[in-house]
Amino acid sequence: MDLIQFFGRFHVLVLHLPIGILVMAACLEIYAFLKKRARSEVMQTVWLWGAISAIGTCILGYMLSLGGGYNADAVAIHMTYGISVAVFSIICWLLFGKNGTKATTSVAAFSVVQLILLTLTGHYGANMTHGSTFLVEHAPQAIRTMAGLPAATKARLKPASLDVALVYPDIIQPIFESRCVGCHNDEKTKGELKLNNHAAILKGGKTGPAVMANSLENSELFKRINLHPSDENFMPAEGKTALTENQIAILKWWIENGAVENASLKDVGISADLQTIIASELGLSNIEVKFLAADADPNIIEKLEDAGFKFRRSIQDEPYIEVIYSTPLVPLTDDTLNLLLAIKDQLTVLKLSRSSLNDTQMAVIGQLTELYSLNISDTQVTNEGAKQLLNLSNLKSLNLFSTGVNNFTQTAEENLPELEHIYGGE
Numbered sequence: 001m002d003l004i005q006f007f008g009r010f011h012v013l014v015l016h017l018p019i020g021i022l023v024m025a026a027c028l029e030i031y032a033f034l035k036k037r038a039r040s041e042v043m044q045t046v047w048l049w050g051a052i053s054a055i056g057t058c059i060l061g062y063m064l065s066l067g068g069g070y071n072a073d074a075v076a077i078h079m080t081y082g083i084s085v086a087v088f089s090i091i092c093w094l095l096f097g098k099n100g101t102k103a104t105t106s107v108a109a110f111s112v113v114q115l116i117l118l119t120l121t122g123h124y125g126a127n128m129t130h131g132s133t134f135l136v137e138h139a140p141q142a143i144r145t146m147a148g149l150p151a152a153t154k155a156r157l158k159p160a161s162l163d164v165a166l167v168y169p170d171i172i173q174p175i176f177e178s179r180c181v182g183c184h185n186d187e188k189t190k191g192e193l194k195l196n197n198h199a200a201i202l203k204g205g206k207t208g209p210a211v212m213a214n215s216l217e218n219s220e221l222f223k224r225i226n227l228h229p230s231d232e233n234f235m236p237a238e239g240k241t242a243l244t245e246n247q248i249a250i251l252k253w254w255i256e257n258g259a260v261e262n263a264s265l266k267d268v269g270i271s272a273d274l275q276t277i278i279a280s281e282l283g284l285s286n287i288e289v290k291f292l293a294a295d296a297d298p299n300i301i302e303k304l305e306d307a308g309f310k311f312r313r314s315i316q317d318e319p320y321i322e323v324i325y326s327t328p329l330v331p332l333t334d335d336t337l338n339l340l341l342a343i344k345d346q347l348t349v350l351k352l353s354r355s356s357l358n359d360t361q362m363a364v365i366g367q368l369t370e371l372y373s374l375n376i377s378d379t380q381v382t383n384e385g386a387k388q389l390l391n392l393s394n395l396k397s398l399n400l401f402s403t404g405v406n407n408f409t410q411t412a413e414e415n416l417p418e419l420e421h422i423y424g425g426e
């Protein structure tokens with residue numbers, strides 16, 4: 001069976017031979033007829049090679065079809081046309097050999113039919129690999145109508161922000177679309193599974209539901225994307241680009257929270273970390289600071305706001321807050337900075353660029369140990385103050401552009417285990 005599959009796959013390669021040879025043969029025959037020129041004697045050999053390669057392609061195609069995964073009707077129609085191409089080329093070889101150098105009407109007519117058969121075979125074959133709407137997908141509406149397609153639905157617009165995003169259509173489906181739908185759609189349904197809509201995913205494939213709401217263990221899909229890539233059951237199959245860690249984390253969250261369809265993030269509930277992951281997956285501007293305002297003392301927040309810090313909710317009616325920055329015009333006093341210590345447990349991203357932050361004040365920054373992103377670009381901080389940064393063991397991103405800090409990159413990379421990006425400080 002494996003050997004059959006092995007050879008079967010060569011169908012998609014070998015099929016170009018009969019196409020090339022037979023198109024060339026038919027065109028030369030028609031040309032000779034129209035120009036009333038003598039046919040070349042070599043034509044009989046050309047038809048013979050066309051017939052041989054067409055028969056070979058049919059056999060390989062049959063082997064490929066045994067592997068399954070294609071719509072049975074689509075296979076039947078493509079196979080019928082494929083076989084008729086092979087039969088027709090044998091007929092051409094037998095008949096036209098005897099015709100000698102005279103380009104007759106029947107030779108030309110047979111050649112035209114051969115061209116039509118080839119086109120149809122190729123068309124139905126391509127539909128199976130690319131989907132039946134592939135050709136006219138981006139066609140003007142008039143052509144879509146001729147092809148019997150409905151008016152183009154506009155691609156769903158990317159949500160402007162996380163609070164308007166719908167869980168399934170905006171976040172989950174695009175993940176399947178990018179890596180899975182190529183093999184799991186209406187025409188090509190590998191493992192009898194479609195991953196192009198919510199209902200189909202829950203319905204599942206050969207082995208049952210692909211996703212079972214609230215249960216990772218019973219979700220075949222989740223198991224397969226977490227296998228080792230060398231495992232034969234790993235998805236995506238055939239060495240196609242795997243899902244990223246972030247995409248897997250998002251799918252995990254989705255399944256564990258009921259595998260919902262049209263809910264918003266707010267309905268489902270989401271951790272701050274995952275919110276950042278989803279924002280970056282959707283290409284939404286990165287949330288700069290978020291922390292649970294519910295946990296942070298509102299009096300402190302108010303005082304910080306009075307001192308020039310800004311907070312913004314990232315999700316309507318939710319406790320998450322994003323963005324904090326100092327207004328450069330208001331000098332940063334020690335008292336204000338000390339207020340940050342009161343919300344240090346919630347403070348993960350801090351932007352103090354272009355503020356009056358100095359080396360002495362860096363002692364406070366050095367205590368904000370939950371920070372994973374810190375921007376102190378355009379400040380007077382020097383190597384002396386930068387020493388404090390080495391306490392921030394959760395830091396992933398650090399911006400030191402236009403500061404007095406230099407020769408610091410290596411020290412930072414050696415001492416901050418999570419550090420992924422450091423800007424400036426060379």
Ligand code: HEC
Pocket residue numbers: 069176179180181182183184190191192193204205206207208210220221224225232233235236237238240243
């Ligand atoms: C290159 C083609 C290809 C791609 C891309 C692909 N798959 Fe598959 N998938 C298959 C084949 C072939 C099978 C059937 C063989 C098997 O069960 O391993 C299958 C089967 C499955 C099954 C089991 C269905 C059942 O009920 O038996 C799941 C679940 C699945 N795929 C999920 C995925 C996911 C999720 C992705 C995207 C990350 C994906 N596939 C991408 C080819 C592919």
